[in-house]
Amino acid sequence: MTAAYPNLRLRRTRASNWSRALHRETVLTPADLIWPLFVTEGNGVEEPIASLPGVSRWSADRIADRAREAAGLGIPCLALFPNTQANRRSDDGSEALNPDNLMCRAIKAIKDACGSDIGVLTDVALDPYTSHGQDGLIDAAGYVVNDDTVAVLVDQAINQAEAGADVIAPSDMMDGRVRAIRMALEINGHPNVQIMAYAAKYASAFYGPFRDAVGSGGLLKGDKKSYQMDPANGDEALREVALDLAEGADSVMVKPGLPYLDIVRRVRDRFEVPVFAYQVSGEYAMIEAAAAAGAGERDALVLETLTAFKRAGCSGVLTYHAAHAARLLGA
Numbered sequence: 001m002t003a004a005y006p007n008l009r010l011r012r013t014r015a016s017n018w019s020r021a022l023h024r025e026t027v028l029t030p031a032d033l034i035w036p037l038f039v040t041e042g043n044g045v046e047e048p049i050a051s052l053p054g055v056s057r058w059s060a061d062r063i064a065d066r067a068r069e070a071a072g073l074g075i076p077c078l079a080l081f082p083n084t085q086a087n088r089r090s091d092d093g094s095e096a097l098n099p100d101n102l103m104c105r106a107i108k109a110i111k112d113a114c115g116s117d118i119g120v121l122t123d124v125a126l127d128p129y130t131s132h133g134q135d136g137l138i139d140a141a142g143y144v145v146n147d148d149t150v151a152v153l154v155d156q157a158i159n160q161a162e163a164g165a166d167v168i169a170p171s172d173m174m175d176g177r178v179r180a181i182r183m184a185l186e187i188n189g190h191p192n193v194q195i196m197a198y199a200a201k202y203a204s205a206f207y208g209p210f211r212d213a214v215g216s217g218g219l220l221k222g223d224k225k226s227y228q229m230d231p232a233n234g235d236e237a238l239r240e241v242a243l244d245l246a247e248g249a250d251s252v253m254v255k256p257g258l259p260y261l262d263i264v265r266r267v268r269d270r271f272e273v274p275v276f277a278y279q280v281s282g283e284y285a286m287i288e289a290a291a292a293a294g295a296g297e298r299d300a301l302v303l304e305t306l307t308a309f310k311r312a313g314c315s316g317v318l319t320y321h322a323a324h325a326a327r328l329l330g331a
């Protein structure tokens with residue numbers, strides 16, 4: 001039994017800075033952050049993304065600069081997404097398997113610049129490479145077929161691992177792809193390449209700016225509801241996570257972030273494994289829009305939301321605010 005008012009005053013420990021610091025349950029550091037970066041063709045190129053103010057696409061040489069910047073800030077890992085040239089997109093997304101594609105060149109540029117000082121996480125899904133914008137292969141009716149897609153995703157993952165990726169992150173939501181990728185990594189001499197599974201990825205309205213950034217938005221017909229999860233479902237997320245863990249995922253991801261912190265907490269409590277969340281493009285844009293409209297103070301919004309991920313049980317967060325947040329944290 002705890003004491004009651006007036007013997008207990010919960011405001012007492014909040015009355016000063018030193019005491020708040022002493023009683024703080026959750027601490028956010030730059031080491032909690034994964035920085036997603038968009039890659040584009042060329043040399044010396046920076047292309048601002050209109051729907052993501054403050055975020056740009058970078059050519060591979062300038063991605064290497066971002067990697068040095070991240071390492072200097074104490075950010076442990078980058079996540080890469082390519083804006084594939086239109087003439088290299090096709091129905092079957094075969095550019096994903098090209099060992100000299102934009103993604104592989106960016107991985108190598110980062111590894112050349114930073115070696116093992118920074119981790120490179122690569123997205124496995126076909127949407128940056130398909131002419132229809134879906135994450136997998138489609139049949140005549142436009143349905144994204146599962147098993148044939150998994151076969152291609154395996155080759156995509158191996159292509160990324162051969163280029164030097166440290167963490168393979170399948171974001172496609174096909175059934176069975178984690179096991180298939182894990183087996184292929186083992187067989188092909190990559191036993192230490194990790195898998196962070198986008199295990200509970202929802203069919204969300206918060207991905208719009210990302211699709212602009214990788215250039216798939218205008219191509220996508222229909223939606224991704226036949227593979228990404230229904231936002232109404234929570235129990236099902238636990239089944240997705242259980243399956244990906246059983247198939248060999250080293251860590252799991254919940255996506256989007258803030259609207260799904262209940263899922264993060266349930267996953268953490270149930271499985272006690274490393275859980276990451278993706279504060280996605282629409283969430284970033286929402287914070288930036290709020291700040292621009294004077295509806296909130298940007299730096300405070302950034303730190304409060306990122307701290308909330310830690311409190312909910314995240315080991316780390318993918319966020320477009322990573323570099324800014326790391327600076328705010330005094331790295």
Ligand SMILES: NCc1[nH]cc(CCC(=O)O)c1CC(=O)O
Binds near residue numbers: 123171
């Ligand atoms: N496989 C695609 C992918 N990987 C990461 C994101 C979204 C990230 C963001 O919005 O920031 C998406 C978009 C989608 O599923 O359509």
Ligand SMILES: [Mg+2]
Binds near residue numbers: 173174175176243244
């Ligand atoms: Mg699944």
